[in-house]
Amino acid sequence: MAAMIIVDYQNCFIYLLLCLFSLLCYSLYFKKLKDPRDSDLPPSPPSLPIIGHLHLLLSTLTHKSLQKISSKYGPFLHIRIFNAPITLVSSASVAYEIFKTHDVNVSSRGPAAFDESLVFGSFGIVSAPYEEYWKFMQKLMATKLLRPQSQSLEWSRGIRAEELQRFYNSLLNKARTSESVEISKEVKNLMNNILCRMIMGRSFSEENGETEKVRGLVDESYGLTKKLFLAAILRRPLEKLRIPLFKKDIMSVSNRFNELLEKILVEHKEKLCEEHQGMDMMDVLLAAYGDENAEYKITMNQIKAFFVEFFIGGSDTSTQATQWTMAEIINNPNVLEKLREEIDSVVGKSRLIQETDIPNLTYLQAVVKEGLRLHPPVPLLVRSFQESCEIEGFYIPEKMTLIINSYAVMRDADLWEDPLVFKPERFLASSRSEKKEEKERALKYLPFGGGRRGCPGVNLASIFVGTAIGVMVQCFDWKIKGDKANMEETYGGMNLTMVHPLKCTPVPRTQIPSS
Numbered sequence: 001m002a003a004m005i006i007v008d009y010q011n012c013f014i015y016l017l018l019c020l021f022s023l024l025c026y027s028l029y030f031k032k033l034k035d036p037r038d039s040d041l042p043p044s045p046p047s048l049p050i051i052g053h054l055h056l057l058l059s060t061l062t063h064k065s066l067q068k069i070s071s072k073y074g075p076f077l078h079i080r081i082f083n084a085p086i087t088l089v090s091s092a093s094v095a096y097e098i099f100k101t102h103d104v105n106v107s108s109r110g111p112a113a114f115d116e117s118l119v120f121g122s123f124g125i126v127s128a129p130y131e132e133y134w135k136f137m138q139k140l141m142a143t144k145l146l147r148p149q150s151q152s153l154e155w156s157r158g159i160r161a162e163e164l165q166r167f168y169n170s171l172l173n174k175a176r177t178s179e180s181v182e183i184s185k186e187v188k189n190l191m192n193n194i195l196c197r198m199i200m201g202r203s204f205s206e207e208n209g210e211t212e213k214v215r216g217l218v219d220e221s222y223g224l225t226k227k228l229f230l231a232a233i234l235r236r237p238l239e240k241l242r243i244p245l246f247k248k249d250i251m252s253v254s255n256r257f258n259e260l261l262e263k264i265l266v267e268h269k270e271k272l273c274e275e276h277q278g279m280d281m282m283d284v285l286l287a288a289y290g291d292e293n294a295e296y297k298i299t300m301n302q303i304k305a306f307f308v309e310f311f312i313g314g315s316d317t318s319t320q321a322t323q324w325t326m327a328e329i330i331n332n333p334n335v336l337e338k339l340r341e342e343i344d345s346v347v348g349k350s351r352l353i354q355e356t357d358i359p360n361l362t363y364l365q366a367v368v369k370e371g372l373r374l375h376p377p378v379p380l381l382v383r384s385f386q387e388s389c390e391i392e393g394f395y396i397p398e399k400m401t402l403i404i405n406s407y408a409v410m411r412d413a414d415l416w417e418d419p420l421v422f423k424p425e426r427f428l429a430s431s432r433s434e435k436k437e438e439k440e441r442a443l444k445y446l447p448f449g450g451g452r453r454g455c456p457g458v459n460l461a462s463i464f465v466g467t468a469i470g471v472m473v474q475c476f477d478w479k480i481k482g483d484k485a486n487m488e489e490t491y492g493g494m495n496l497t498m499v500h501p502l503k504c505t506p507v508p509r510t511q512i513p514s515s
């Protein structure tokens with residue numbers, strides 16, 4: 001089995017180092033603490049000596065390796081990395097049971113790789129335990145930052161409209177010269193510009209190299225994904241051995257983020273003193289920082305980590321979702337035709353689609369949902385059980401890591417008819433019983449995770465992806481080399497992306513004025 005799994009070279013190196021290291025100290029340090037209930041754990045597939053199932057997690061397409069192992073040994077398994085056990089869930093019914101019955105218990109993600117890092121360290125939301133700080137930030141996001149009609153989202157609507165127009169203009173310029181477009185590059189610019197202006201009220205400055213610096217740091221952070229994951233999973237045993245796995249790489253990125261953000265925050269505070277109170281996300285966070293009566297006293301490091309995580313969490317995920325969905329639309333001309341008919345009849349051809357149109361575009365919503373079902377940018381959800389519990393008759397000890405393979409769940413043939421076919425119609429509920437069914441299904445539809453720890457940016461992401469797809473379908477025909485877009489998958493850092501980035505040439509089809 002292991003021999004059939006492709007391991008990339010960089011990972012291979014890490015993997016070899018870890019093997020050697022583990023052989024050396026295993027017998028000295030790792031005592032195998034036998035829990036009397038070990039035999040009640042979910043079943044475990046065959047593993048390699050010492051490293052357990054580490055090779056699966058380091059394979060190029062981890063979600064597929066895990067899906068494969070689940071289809072052979074069952075949808076509810078336990079695997080281990082060295083001595084650290086992990087519950088692996090790959091079926092819709094077990095995921096449903098977990099989010100329905102054990103949601104609070106799985107609402108933390110386990111320890112961060114390094115507390116002091118601004119990239120997924122303990123200052124951020126992603127690694128924060130389900131305690132006071134996380135609850136405070138959750139409330140802030142829900143009331144002031146991300147809820148539809150919240151101050152910040154209302155204030156920033158103009159920004160999103162401006163950037164969407166800029167996106168359209170850029171595509172139009174390329175269309176006029178019949179230039180081929182790499183969709184992910186154009187969309188990434190759009191997402192970065194919007195997020196940046198929403199978070200700090202201005203774009204990154206091109207002149208002093210700020211844009212390049214941030215882009216570089218975000219890319220470096222994506223490159224740290226597997227290191228961060230391993231350092232977090234192995235943190236407890238390695239702490240005992242005083243081994244700071246990958247600390248130098250992780251802290252180097254964090255320190256450079258810190259330097260940049262320190263400057264931006266000082267500038268922002270000065271601007272706040274000089275001018276009236278603004279409404280970008282940093283203003284909201286700085287107001288919470290200065291509020292003597294706030295329920296929780298956030299720190300400057302937490303504000304910086306918020307910036308880093310929102311940027312990392314929001315930009316590439318939305319870019320990849322847009323790229324995958326556009327590729328599916330191009331591969332399915334009937335979907336393109338139906339989508340265009342809807343947009344033409346609701347929006348018309350004389351103005352650009354806007355985010356306020358989306359509630360009236362039900363087929364567009366269904367297309368975006370279906371794109372995310374088949375190609376979730378984040379295919380694995382990682383959590384930690386806070387307390388021991390029983391699921392499906394199996395014993396789960398406290399602190400056990402949980403991985404839900406949402407990719408496998410959303411391709412589970414027991415739940416989805418023709419699971420591998422791109423069929424947006426499945427999300428168009430018409431009758432009452434279908435609506436009830438749709439509600440049930442929502443618990444197993446996991447591109448944004450599930451339960452209270454699910455993605456807080458879901459509403460914003462739907463706007464980002466919906467409007468970007470909307471503009472591309474409303475305003476252009478697309479010519480592609482060959483018959484179809486190649487849908488082969490790979491990881492581009494943290495998220496699932498296309499091995500062959502989608503490239504096509506836009507041809508204008510409407511007379512929308514550019515500005």
Ligand code: HEM
Nearest residue numbers: 126313314317318321378447448449450453454455457461
């Ligand atoms: C299509 C776009 C997006 C996808 C597919 C996506 C997906 C996800 C997923 C799967 C999680 C983990 C949820 C879980 O464990 O159950 C997550 C968490 C998160 N996402 Fe997103 N996301 C997207 C866009 C965004 C945007 C636009 C933002 C913010 C502007 C954002 C901010 C976050 C944050 C802060 C977390 C951590 C939440 C926590 O731990 O409490 N995401 N996202």
